[in-house]
Amino acid sequence: xxxxxxxxxxxxxxxxxxxxxAISCPAVFICGCNTGTTISNAPGHVVVAFNxxxxxxxxxxNYLASxxxxxxxMLPRVRVDVRITFTDQSFxxxxxxxxxxxxxxxxxxxxxSTDLDQPPLNNFVGNCDVARVxxxxxxxxxxxxxxxxxxxxxxxxxxxxxxxxxxxEQRGVINPAFRPLQVDETDDRGHVTLxxxxxxxxxxxxxxxVICGSNVVITVNGTLTVPFLDPVSQDVPSVDQDDxxxxxxxxxxxxxxxxxx
Amino acid sequence: xxxxxxxLLSFVPACGNTSADASSFFNxxxxxxxxxxxxxxxxxxxxxxxxxxxxxxxxxxxxxxxxIEREVLAVNEDGEFFQxxxxxxxxxxxxxxxxxxxxxxxxxxTEGGVLFPCSDSPVTVVGLGEDLLPTDSAVFVDGDGAxxxxxxxxxxxxxNPLTLESGNFNCGDTIIYQAFISTGQVGGVGLAVYxxxxxxxxDEFTGPDTFVNLEDYLLAQSGDDDEEP
Numbered sequence: 014x015x016x017x018x019x020x021x022x023x024x025x026x027x028x029x030x031x032x033x034x035a036i037s038c039p040a041v042f043i044c045g046c047n048t049g050t051t052i053s054n055a056p057g058h059v060v061v062a063f064n065x066x067x068x069x070x071x072x073x074x075n076y077l078a079s080x081x082x083x084x085x086x087m088l089p090r091v092r093v094d095v096r097i098t099f100t101d102q103s104f105x106x107x108x109x110x111x112x113x114x115x116x117x118x119x120x121x122x123x124x125x126s127t128d129l130d131q132p133p134l135n136n137f138v139g140n141c142d143v144a145r146v147x148x149x150x151x152x153x154x155x156x157x158x159x160x161x162x163x164x165x166x167x168x169x170x171x172x173x174x175x176x177x178x179x180x181x182e183q184r185g186v187i188n189p190a191f192r193p194l195q196v197d198e199t200d201d202r203g204h205v206t207l208x209x210x211x212x213x214x215x216x217x218x219x220x221x222x223v224i225c226g227s228n229v230v231i232t233v234n235g236t237l238t239v240p241f242l243d244p245v246s247q248d249v250p251s252v253d254q255d256d257x258x259x260x261x262x263x264x265x266x267x268x269x270x271x272x273x274x
Numbered sequence: 275x276x277x278x279x280x281x282l283l284s285f286v287p288a289c290g291n292t293s294a295d296a297s298s299f300f301n302x303x304x305x306x307x308x309x310x311x312x313x314x315x316x317x318x319x320x321x322x323x324x325x326x327x328x329x330x331x332x333x334x335x336x337x338x339x340x341x342i343e344r345e346v347l348a349v350n351e352d353g354e355f356f357q358x359x360x361x362x363x364x365x366x367x368x369x370x371x372x373x374x375x376x377x378x379x380x381x382x383x384t385e386g387g388v389l390f391p392c393s394d395s396p397v398t399v400v401g402l403g404e405d406l407l408p409t410d411s412a413v414f415v416d417g418d419g420a421x422x423x424x425x426x427x428x429x430x431x432x433x434n435p436l437t438l439e440s441g442n443f444n445c446g447d448t449i450i451y452q453a454f455i456s457t458g459q460v461g462g463v464g465l466a467v468y469x470x471x472x473x474x475x476x477d478e479f480t481g482p483d484t485f486v487n488l489e490d491y492l493l494a495q496s497g498d499d500d501e502e503p
Contacts, residue, residue, distance in 0.1 A: 055327070057313030057481065060389065060488050064495060103381030132372045138325060138387030141313070226313040226482035230491060274487045 057141040057225040063109035064230055065091050065135070067156075067267065069116075070238040076160060076250060080118045087113035089237040090129065090157035092191060093217070094149035100142045106149050107137040109231075117159045121189045128157060128191055146229045146271075147219035153193035154217065154233070156210075156264050162187040162239055163251040181245050184254055192264050209261045215268030228274040235267030313481045318446020318472020321485035322393035325447070326400060330377035330384040331454040332463055335416040335425070338451060341372040341406050342390050343399035355394070363394070372404045389485070392445035400449055401435025402465065408432065413453050415461055428453075428461040436467065446472030 067089045077084045090112030098104040110133050117125040148154070165181040172178050196216055198207040205213075220229050240259050242251035252259055317323035328338040347355045348366035358364050375386045390397050403410025411427025436442035436449060443449055448470040456464030477483075 055315055055385075058387070058484050060484060062488060062492070064492065066496065097383075099382035101381045103378055103383040105376060105378070105383040105386060107376075132374070134373055134388070136389050137375075138327065138389060140382055140385050142382075224482070226479075226484045228484060228488040228491065230488070230495075232495065272491075274482075274491045 055140050059097075059139050059141060059143040059146075059223050059225065060136060060228045061095060061097060061107065061139065061146055062136040062228060062230045063093065063095070063111060064232040065089070065111040066232055066234045067091060067112075067265075068236050070236050070265065072241060073160065073237065073239055073250070076239075076241075076248060077118060079248065080120070080160075082116075082118055082159075084113075084116055084159070087116045090114070090116055090159075090191075091154065091233055092131075092157075093154040093231075093233075094152040095137075095217075095231065096145075096147055096149040097137065097139050097143060098145040098147075099139070100144045102144070105137070105139065107134070109134055109137075111135045112157065116157065117189050118161065121161065125189055141225035143223040143225075145219060145221050146223060148217040153195065154211075154267075154269070155191040155193050156237060156267070157189070158187070158192050158239060158264060159189050159237075160239055160250045161189060162263065163242075163245075163249065164254040165242055165245055165251060166254050181242065181253070187252075187263075194264060194267055195261070207261055208258065210264050211267055211269070217269040218271045220271055220273060223273065230272050230274060232270045232272070233267055234270070236265050238265040239263060311476070311480060313479055314475065314484055314486075316446060316448040316470050316472035316475045317389065317485040318444070318475065320446075320477050320483065321489045322391060322445055323389040323485055323489070324392050324397045324400065324443065324445060324449065325387055325389055325485070326373075327385065327387035327448060327450045328375050328377060329450060329452045330379075331452060332379075332415065333455070334379050336377050336453050336463075337414040337416065337425075338375045338377065338386075338453070339372060339402060339404055339410070339412060339414070340375060340388065340451065341370055341399075341401055341404060342397050343368050343370050343406070344390075344392070344395045344397050345369075346395050365395070368398070369395075370405070389488075396438060396445065398438045399435050400443060401430070402433060402451060403430040406430075406435045412451075412465055413463065415453075415463055426461055428459075428463045428465065431460070431465070433465050433467060436469070443469055444471065444473065448472070 065088060069084055069089060074084055092110045094106055094108050096104055096106050110131050114129050117129060163183055164185040164187060166184045167179055168182050169177055169179050194210040196211045197205045197209050197213055199213060200206050217231060223229060239250040240252040240263060241247055242253055245251050317325050326340050330336040345365035346367050346369045348364045350356045356364055373388050375388060377384050377386055402412035408430050410430050412430040413428050414425050415428060416425035450468040452466045454464050455462060
């Protein structure tokens with residue numbers, strides 16, 4: 014056991030005479046330009062890491078390739094706010110962002126910059142003791158939808174011959190953007206009434222009373238998908254805006270696993 | 275408590291219980307603060323990360339802007355990393371990675387840190403400010419200004435970035451940036467940097483080997499195509 018750890022920090026403070034030291038000393042350590050100022054050892058650390066193990070659906074990859082983006086080696090961009098509460102009840106909210114920064118169809122690259130240029134962050138190191146690690150209350154994990162999705166609506170029209178014809182007409186476009194990943198809706202008995210992006214048993218579980226020195230690793234698995242409305246086009250992302258179930262699953266299906274090491 | 279906190283360093287003999295160690299009586303985290311040996315303070319020597327910690331002692335909310343530079347490994351026609359004739363991994367560009375670390379005014383969340391992997395793509399520069407320039411804002415202080423004004427930035431000034439080439443740090447080290455109250459400085463905030471070399475730390479602890487465990491777990495999870503850390 015080392016009893017002098019709290020005095021082994023090397024003080025590199027550069028104020029006032031800092032430039033003089035920097036010029037005269039090739040490196041502060043070699044010259045021994047230490048002032049002896051110290052700070053205390055840390056009590057220990059808890060690492061909260063976010064591990065993005067998602068992938069991209071092949072049909073979406075084919076579409077992106079058709080518009081000029083080779084996304085075969087790219088990782089879906091996922092964003093999640095995690096609250097880390099310490100034993101003194103103070104807390105830090107860390108926004109983890111991982112995934113490829115240029116995963117967007119080329120026509121939208123410019124306007125996607127505010128979302129995609131955000132520097133990635135996939136870990137946070139807190140001092141002991143950590144009371145709880147959880148998804149920030151009220152927040153949702155998000156995934157970046159890299160392709161525009163054309164919205165259609167089935168409408169009835171009357172042809173010149175007086176026949177009623179139903180056909181899909183374009184109504185709008187969902188632009189590439191971050192989209193919240195939502196949990197399945199259930200009834201009072203827990204039966205799924207509307208399937209969304211995350212099963213009720215696959216949500217990000219909170220971790221209470223984290224032992225000092227532990228690692229809390231949050232892993233997200235799943236496949237980024239977008240709908241393709243077959244009657245209109247099997248090759249271009251599209252959706253019937255009145256199809257609640259398909260709209261609810263835009264983004265794909267995901268699960269969160271939390272492990273403590 | 276008969277022994278009292280003041281007698282901590284002479285705790286065991288003074289209490290007459292020579293067979294007990296300090297961790298039996300105190301939270302190991304507390305022991306680590308004074309004596310170490312419970313938990314690692316640096317990723318090294320066992321794990322290939324650079325740990326950058328920030329410490330806020332300003333009694334105000336502070337956001338630290340930490341930026342590293344790393345050399346990104348080049349890939350060949352097969353999409354694989356490759357080495358030159360001397361056995362060195364070939365790099366083709368320098369990549370900047372800015373990170374924002376939020377800290378509160380008081381409590382345990384006045385400190386925080388981020389791990390930067392440094393095994394495949396070496397971390398070459400560590401500093402404050404988005405572009406590592408003296409004119410960049412190193413920290414943003416979110417105080418309650420007059421009339422509810424927004425916070426302000428404190429420039430990096432002459433707190434020069436640390437460079438691997440100069441030997442200022444190595445993979446496995448812990449670098450600590452401290453913001454403290456200082457009169458006569460911009461914003462009334464002074465900045466300092468400290469280094470704890472990983473090579474000088476032990477590789478065995480009474481508690482979990484935090485960073486080695488993390489590295490092993492992530493490598494096992496993702497295999498060859500891991501996204502670090």
